Amino acid sequence: MSAIIEHFETLTQIPHCSKEADKLLEFLVNFAKERDYTVEVDEVKNIFITKGLPTLSLQAHYDMVCMGKAPAVETYVEDGWMKAKDASLGADNGMAIAMMMQLMDENVDLEFLLTSDEEIGLIGANQVAFDLQSQYMLNLDSEDEAEVYIGCAGGVDITASKQDVYIEGKGSCYEVGVKGLVGGHSGVDIDKGIPSAIKVLGAYLAEQNVNQLVSIYAGERRNSIPANAVAIVYSEAKLENTDMVKVRELNETPKVLKEGEKTIAMIKAFRHGVHATNEELGIPDVSINLAIITTDEKGGIVIESSARAMGAEKLEDLSSETLDFFKTYGFDVALEDKYPAWKPVISDFTEMVSHEMKEVFGKTKMMAIHAGLECGVIAEKYPDIKFASIGPTIRYPHSTREMVNLESVERTYKVLKNVIKSV
Helix, strand or coil: CCHHHHHHHHHHCCCCECCECHHHHHHHHHHHHHCCCEEEECCCCCEEEECCCCCEEEEEECCECCCECCCCCCEEEECCEEEECCECCCHHHHHHHHHHHHHHHCCCCCEEEEECCHHHCCHHHHCCCCCCCCCEEEECCCCCCCEEEEEECEEEEEEEEEECCEECCCCEEEEEEECCCCCEECCCCCCCCCCCHHHHHHHHHHHCCCCEEEEEEECCCCCEECCCEEEEEEECCCCCCCCCCEEEEECCCCCEECCHHHHHHHHHHCCCEEEEEECCCCEEEEEEEEEEEEECCCCEEEEEEEEEECCHHHHHHHHHHHHHHHHHCCCEEEEEEEECCECCCCCHHHHHHHHHHHHHHCCCEEEEECCCCCHHHHHHHCCCCEEEECCCCEECCCCCCCEEEHHHHHHHHHHHHHHHHHC
16 A cells, blocks of 8 residues: 555544544644644634745645545445445545645645635635745646646535425325435536436425425535435325335324425426536536425425536526526525636646646546636635646545545656656
8 A cells, every 4th residue: 555545544534524624634734744844724724834945836625525424434445446335435635635745755845735624615715815935736636537627617505595384284194215326526426317316306296296395304415416315294195115215104293384385396396407518628517406405393494505607607697597496486595605617728837737647647638627626716816826636536526435546546646746846
């Protein structure tokens, strides 16, 4: 096992879910200081590590999406891929942090920018204000080897809420569940045909003419395609299992939401998934993920969704369309954690990174990604820095199927070392 993988194994044993990564922050600060690097930590827990007079800054985030049993992560290797047992692995973006740790072990003069809470809205990146000296920044959060990313989608989280009241129900009470779907990243996997548990549940309820909703608890994270969704409903007709939907009759008589029928209709009508494709880049251009729906015992309903687009105007159009949609069903709507798209730009830096990629992999191409890299946010704050993004091959991030190709890690690290020499 290489030193990089050993560093990553260490990271998997330190809890670092978004908003709960203080132990990893402390570990990384001490790790850098023990190797005589200068370390700063700001109010939102971004970490800035530096030594010498570097011209290159490496950037990654140190929080992870915790799914399944995570942060209890037990790794194993299968056919050259590292995975986690019933948990997200945290290779996104932990493998980048492991590479940085190895570079610190090698005493390389660099800037390292480790941002906080990227997975819940690029919170750290939005407030970065360190005195960066480098001319170039290489983000290490991409997930396909041999590709150099030069642009990404912008996004915004859209939250809808309303206060309903409870009334008496009619018929029999059922628990209706869609559980254990594969899930996935709401950006890079949104066009992969992965079913949304919320949409499967909504379609079933509509097909069965169910219009009495007691409660619903669905989805896991705003930036994950929902893998689980459970609703308590009343039905005057008997409900049966299907291949994806499991039904259990309950010996209970809870009250139902007065406007539950509207919520069920809303789920069925919501246009989850890709709205438009960018033919030139070969990736989704506009998409939205119906991420989370919850109810409370007082009749409150909250719906969380994440919208993405490769340009500002398209994101505005999608946001406006979604606000109008939710309002049609009686919801109040708010926009949260908006971040800009990173407009694709080819520069001398991206050309050099692409050259080094080809030297190692024998091929390369410049790409944009339908996900929120922090380059777009940071570039607005540091307009004189030139950016590019690379990373090893990671599959199914933000899910319990997450895996990273170990050979890809080693070869990507070789590209990284060559880039450092070239600048």
